[in-house]
Amino acid sequence: MLSNRFKEGNQLAFSSVVEIPLPDDDPDSMQTMCNIIHMRHHAVPALLSPEHIVKLAECCDKYDCATATKPSIEAWTLALLQTATDSVRGQLLTAACLVRNPTLVNRIAIDLVLNARFSICEISTLGSVIPPHLPGTRFSQ
Numbered sequence: 001m002l003s004n005r006f007k008e009g010n011q012l013a014f015s016s017v018v019e020i021p022l023p024d025d026d027p028d029s030m031q032t033m034c035n036i037i038h039m040r041h042h043a044v045p046a047l048l049s050p051e052h053i054v055k056l057a058e059c060c061d062k063y064d065c066a067t068a069t070k071p072s073i074e075a076w077t078l079a080l081l082q083t084a085t086d087s088v089r090g091q092l093l094t095a096a097c098l099v100r101n102p103t104l105v106n107r108i109a110i111d112l113v114l115n116a117r118f119s120i121c122e123i124s125t126l127g128s129v130i131p132p133h134l135p136g137t138r139f140s141q
Contacts, residue, residue: 025062029055036069048076050084050091057098066099073099081108086117 002018003009011018022030033056035043048056053076060066060073077092084092089112096104 025059026055028052029059032056033059033063033065033069036072037065044072047079050080050088050095053077053080053095054091054098057095061098066101070099070101074101074104077104077108081111084111086112089116 002012004013008018008020029052032044032048032052035041053073056069057066057073060069073095077096080088081092089108093105093108093112096108
């Protein structure tokens with residue numbers, strides 16, 4: 001996007017700063033993602049809410065940055081998983097799927113089976129959040 005083949009790249013050639021509007025993206029998630037990618041660890045929160053983790057995972061999936069952010073998302077997820085409600089577990093499972101982390105998906109799935117407050121039969125409804133192309137999980141088709 002910042003090469004001379006694109007409008008933003010041409011603007012950057014004449015200015016040291018270029019603004020790129022991203023109206024469809026969550027600003028806090030974009031900022032967190034950029035801070036992680038650019039190794040500004042001092043600016044990365046120590047803990048995120050489950051909602052923020054999902055939004056961040058969505059941005060990472062959209063911009064193909066899952067690999068770079070996977071360790072941070074895994075750390076936040078494991079910290080929250082210790083005291084998670086069923087709803088939070090569902091959000092964390094969604095985030096783990098979006099960042100293509102089969103180890104984390106399996107960990108959350110096991111936690112759901114062992115600690116869920118709802119009927120074990122209802123867990124099958126969570127399968128809709130798990131992409132069938134996620135390699136390495138027991139949920140792969």
